[in-house]
Amino acid sequence: MKVLYLSSVFPKRSETFVYREFLGLREKGIDVGAASLHPPEEDFSDGTLQALASEVFPVYGSGYRQLLWDAGAFLLRFPLRTAGVIRVALSDALFASDVAFWYRPKLILQAIAALGLAHRIVSAENSASLCKPYTHLHIHMAHAAATVGMYAAHALGIPFSFTGHASDLFRERCLLKEKLERSAFVVCISEWHRSWYRQIVDRSDSEFPLIRCGVSVASAPASFVPHSDLRILTIARLVEKKGIDVLVEACRILCSQGIGISCTIAGDGPEVDHLRELAKGLPVEFIGAVDHHDVPALLDKADVFVLPCLVAADGDRDGIPVVLMEAMASATCALAGDLPTIRELIVDGQCGCLVPPGDALVLAKRLLALWADPDIREVLGSAGRSRVSDEFSSDINLDRLVRSFLRHSGSVEPLVCRDAISSRYFLVTACRDEAQYAKRCLDSILKQSVLPNLWVIVDDGSTDETPSILAEYAAKYPWIKILRREDRGTRAVGPGVVDAFYAGLDTVPINEFEFLCKCDLDLDLPPQYFETLIRRMNENPALGTCSGKAYFERNGRYVSEKCGDEMSVGMTKFYRVSCFKAIGGFVREVMWDGIDCHRCRMLGWIACSWDDPELRFVHLRPMGSSQRGILTGRMRHGYGQYFMGTGFLYMTASSIFRFAHPPFVLGGIAMWWGYVRSLLARQPRYNDWGFRQFLHKYQLQCLLRGKKVATETSCRSGIESIQKQILLPSCE
Secondary structure, eight states: OEEEEEEEESSOTTOHHHHHHHHHHHHTTOEEEEEEEEOOOOOOSSHHHHHHHHTOEESSTTOHHHHHHHHHHHHHHOHHHHHHHHHHHHHHHHHOSSSOGGGHHHHHHHHHHHHHHHHHHHHHHHHSTTOOOOOEEEEESSSHHHHHHHHHHHHHTOOEEEEOOSTTTTTTOOSHHHHHHHSSEEEBSSHHHHHHHHTTSOOOTTTSOBOOOOBOOOSOOOOOOOOSSEEEEEEOOOSGGGOHHHHHHHHHHHHHTTOOEEEEEEOOOTTHHHHHHHTTTSSEEEEEOOOGGGHHHHHHHOSEEEEOOOOOTTSOOOSSOHHHHHHHHTTOEEEEEOOTTGGGTOOBTTTBEEEOTTOHHHHHHHHHHHHHOHHHHHHHHHHHHHHHHHHSBHHHHHHHHHHHHHHTTTOOOOOOOOGGGOOOEEEEEEESSOTTTHHHHHHHHHTOSSOOSEEEEEEESOOSSHHHHHHHHHHHOTTEEEEEEOOOSSOOOTHHHHHHHHHHHTTSOGGGOSEEEEEOSSEEOOTTHHHHHHHHHHHOTTEEEEEOEEEEEETTEEEEOOOOTTSOOTTEEEEEHHHHHHTTSOOSSTTHHHHHHHHHHHTTOEEEEOOOGGGEEEESSOTTOSSSOHHHHHHHHHHHHHHHTOOHHHHHHHHHHHTTSSSTTHHHHHHHHHHHHHHHTTOOOOSOHHHHHHHHHHHHHHHHHOHHHHHHHHHHHHHHHHHHHHHHHHHO
C-alpha cells in the first residue's frame, strides 16, 4: 500500500491535524507521499515540516504553462484515461446540482490540473526503479482539493477518499454528492458528519468510518495551580463562526461585576480589527497567530480555555476543533459553544462546559461559576483529558485510518496496533447452518476498529448456504481461515461446540498471541467491541476473561439475556491466553461456559462482563434456543448446573429469579426441572472435588451476602491461594 495525500496547501501551519496525521502514518510504517494544490507555506521553524514542504508534488505551483504541458504529456501517453476524466468533468459541469453557474467552467480547468498532477506522479514513479506506484489517494478538505483529487484518482486508476471538515462542506461546497458516491470511503470526523452525509448519500459504516482528528495525549499535564484572577485563553482563526465577539462581550459583563479576569486571544483573521475595537478598555490581549509548538506554554498558564463556536450567517460552522481537543488533552478546563459536533467531545458538566451559541450572558455566568470554584475546574480538566485519551487520541484514530486504507484497497492485512491496544488476538468460531446470520456477523467483525490477526471458522458440517458464504469472505480476507468438518447429522450444542472449537484451536500457534476469543457466528458486535475489551484487559492485568452483554430482538425492542456480571458470556468469551492456559482451557462437557469462569476465580483471575453501550451486542439466536426450542434449552441449562456441582438451594433461588425474565415463569420452571430430573436420575457430575467445594462456598456467599461481595471474596481467596503456592517452596 502506498498513499498519496493531497490538500489545498500542504503543509500549512494552521492545519496541524493534516500534517500530524501524515507524519503519524509514516511513523507507523505506511508509505505516504504528499501533494498540494498551491505551494506549501515556507520558513517553518520545525525542520521536519520544512523537509516535508520540499518533497511535495505541486499542482499550481509551477505555473499554468507547465501545468498545461504536463496535462498534454499525460494525454499523449494515456489518451483513453484522459478522455474519461474530461468526460466526467463535462458531465459534472453540466448536471451537478450544488455547483454555482459561474464556477462550472472551472471544473474543466480542475480536471486539466488533475491530469497534470497525474503526469508528475507517473513520471516520478517511472524515474526511480524502486518507487512503487500509489495505490490510494486521500484528500483533506472536500472543496477544490477533493475535486482535483477525485479527477486525479480517475486518471491514475486508483481509489480515493477524503476527509471533510467545516467550511469546505458548507460555504465552499462543490460536487459533494458526486464525491460521496465515487469515493472508496469518506472519513467522518464526527457522528454528526456521518449522519449529515447519509442525508445526501446513504452508505455503510465501513464506507463512512468514524475517524477523529486525533491529538497527542502522551505528555503529562502540568500540575493544577489556580490563580486569584480567572485566566481565559482562546486560540482560533478570528472569523465569525468562532464566536470570539461573544467571548469579548462575556468579558465585559464579568468586568462590570468586578470579577478579576485576563483574556488572551491568539490567532489572526478578517475580524481582528473589529474585535480589537470591541475589546477596548477590557483586560483582553491579542497576541496574533502563534506556532503550534507555542500552544502548550499558553495552555499551562490558562485556567479555562474558551471557544464559543456558533453557526455563521452563511451557514459555516466548526466540526470538532482540534485546538479544543488539545486544550482538553492538557487537562485545561474547556468551555465551548453547544454545537452537535462538539457535543461528541464535551459532555456538559462532566468533562467540560457547553453554552448556547451566541449567548454572552450565559457564557459569563458559566465563567463566573468556574472562577468561584477552582476544584470544579480541576475535575473537569482531568475528565476532559480522559475523554480525549479514550476517543480522540492520535494513536487510536490513526489505527482506524490505516484499517480503512487497507480495507478499501482490496486486502485487509492485520497490523500490530499501538502498544496500549495490542491487536495480537485471534478468534475461533464453531458454526453449523448459520446462513441466516453469517453475513451480518462477518460484516460486524470486519467493521471492528481493531481487527483480529487471525479468524479460524470451523464449519461443523453445515447443510445450508453457510459454506459458500464463508468461502466468499475467506477469498477476500486472507486472515479468515475455514476448516470444514464432516456432517455429524445434527446440530451439536454444549460439548459438541467445544469439540469443534478445539478442532480450530489446534491449528493456531496460540503462544504467538496475547488474547483469544471463542466467538459464535450468530452475533452482531458493535464496532469498538474488541478494542474496548483489549483496553480494559491492559488496564487490569488480573482480568482473565471478559465480554459485553447479549441482547436479542423481540417485537422491535432489544431485550437483555441477563447474564451475571461475574461471568463472560458463552457466545463471545474473550480470554487472556495466559489465563486460558492456566485454567486448562474449556471442559468438553455441558456447562463448560460456567465452569471456566469459576475456575478463573478459583485461580485468582477475574471473570466479568459489562453492560456498557459500546459492549452491548445482538445475539441473533437467543441463548438456549439453538437446539429444540428455548424451554428445552432452559432444561439443558438446569442439567448443566447440576453437572457443574451447583447446590439445590442455590439452583432453586436462581430458577425463581428467572421467573421475571423471558420466557416468564416457564423458563425458570424448566431450569429447575432440568436440575431436579438430573438429581433424581443420579446423573454424573463434574469430577473435581476441589472445584465443587469452591463453587459451594461461593454460591453460599452469593445467597448470604450477594454476588458482588461473594465474587470479590472468591477472587481474593484465589489470589491468596496462588501466592501461598508461590511462597511455600521458597520457605521450605
